[in-house]
Amino acid sequence: MSVTLALVVLLGGSLPPSVRAGGFATTDGAYKQMGVYEEVLRKIQNFYVVQPSLPAVTDGALHGLLESLDSDSSYLTAGEYKAYKAAVATAATAGNAEQVGLHVSKRYGYATVVSVMPGSQADKQGLQDGDVIEAVDGKSTHDLPLAMIRLLLEGKAGTSVSLDVIVPGKDDPVNKKLQRGAVPVPALATQQYDGTTILYLKPVVLTKERVTEIEAQLRGMGRQGNKKVLLDLRDVSSGDELQGVRLANAFVQSGTIASLSGQKFPTETYTAEADKFVTSAPLVVLTNRGTAGAAEIVAAAILGAKRGDLVGDRTFGEGTVQHTMDMPGGAALLLTVAKYNGPDGKPIQENPVKPTVQVNLSIDQFLAEQDETAAQPSHPAVDDQLNKALDVLKAKQS
16 A cells, blocks of 8 residues: 555545546645655655554644644544543533643643632642643643543542643652542632722633622622722633623623634624623723633623723633544544634634733742642732732722
């Protein structure tokens, strides 16, 4: 079997007429590239130090091909797809998602922590936004599709998962063992600042129930004496994108909130509805690199409508829709088919939301978050981002 034929068969495709006739179609860019793949595979077959396994080489190439598109797209071999479907079925039955309290994505080829659920095992073990996970249960995350990494973090309550985490200042990864278990979602955090003038809200997640709670708080502002709103979306990465649209609509009365589009995906535009608008109170939104998904839709909408200021750090850059596509031989693609866009029409994944007022963590806050062992932090945290947000909000006219 020729290299070209072997490649096409392994890809589960059929040869076009031009290839069957002995050449690649000169007008089709895809088949021109297959000519390059053919030559690369031929060189590997003929000159690599040992005779390679063509299926293994092809699997590796397909993993890399999908991950080169974006961090959410994945190629699953037949074995990986079988394990993936089994894990999904188990999770659906047992309801055991997010067993350690980590939301991860891929950056720089490895699993990266997007955010940590407060009070979870991951939180207690000191994992933080931006931590790079080199391996899960001894398996390099560089070699694993994102879908498999997320499933490896889940499992039966009481079981453990081992993570090798790259820590700044350490020569070798630090091993952390986390026990899987129930991860309760913290309640909506509310607080009063500047007397009762400022209403502070931290949702933690953006579910239907949580957005309903926020709307109730906003509608009750006048009775509480609140005149301004501080919405803290830092480390908010869990939730439904449509609930992000809904929350943004509570603050934005008209115009485009977001859109969803793809090459073969019917474009959906989410426009603010007047009957879902709740408050025109002065607004500041806190963001950081753990702000992802639905929370980014809120931040982008507020910024796009010039409805309020964003204070803190840029968001993570996540917001996609995947479809699972079965392939011949039992393999599958988890392919991104659409991306959420901000009001400016730019995909949030490629264009993380940037704050109007950039504020990095203070050294005191950084040291406090690094102190994992002491019962009380040796360096009390000074939240510069929160303090700056309060200053910006106090300067706004009610």
